[in-house]
Amino acid sequence: xxxxxxxxxxxxxxxxxxxxxxxxxxxxxxxxxxxxxxxxxxxxxxxxxxxxxxxxxxxxxxxxxxxxxxxxxxxxxxxxxxxxxxxxxxxxxxxxxxxxxxxxxxxxxxxxxxxxxxxxxxxxxxxxxxxxxxx
Numbered sequence: 001x002x003x004x005x006x007x008x009x010x011x012x013x014x015x016x017x018x019x020x021x022x023x024x025x026x027x028x029x030x031x032x033x034x035x036x037x038x039x040x041x042x043x044x045x046x047x048x049x050x051x052x053x054x055x056x057x058x059x060x061x062x063x064x065x066x067x068x069x070x071x072x073x074x075x076x077x078x079x080x081x082x083x084x085x086x087x088x089x090x091x092x093x094x095x096x097x098x099x100x101x102x103x104x105x106x107x108x109x110x111x112x113x114x115x116x117x118x119x120x121x122x123x124x125x126x127x128x129x130x131x132x133x134x135x
């Protein structure tokens with residue numbers, strides 16, 4: 001049986017969409033292949049993204065990618081992770097179902113490193129809850 005394909009899209013592809021990609025490929029890899037991209041990629045994944053994922057046992061090695069890398073590819077599901085990405089979601093993503101979730105950008109958190117990491121953990125937990133409902 002061929003796996004379904006899901007694309008998670010946010011603005012920078014450095015936090016939220018990376019977390020969702022990693023979670024789906026870790027938890028639902030029997031039925032899904034997950035990818036992620038950004039409408040305006042940051043160029044690198046925020047190190048706190050990797051740290052938050054590692055704390056729950058996920059060794060993710062993603063890179064910040066542009067949505068242009070997926071131009072012309074078909075997806076069964078496209079999930080926008082922020083309002084800006086929803087507004088910029090390209091029409092060429094094919095006939096797959098589009099779904100919108102909104103999460104705050106943890107990279108905008110201020111404070112100490114511990115406080116910033118707490119923001120990443122909080123967003124990751126929220127993404128986990130929504131993905132469990134979706135998948």
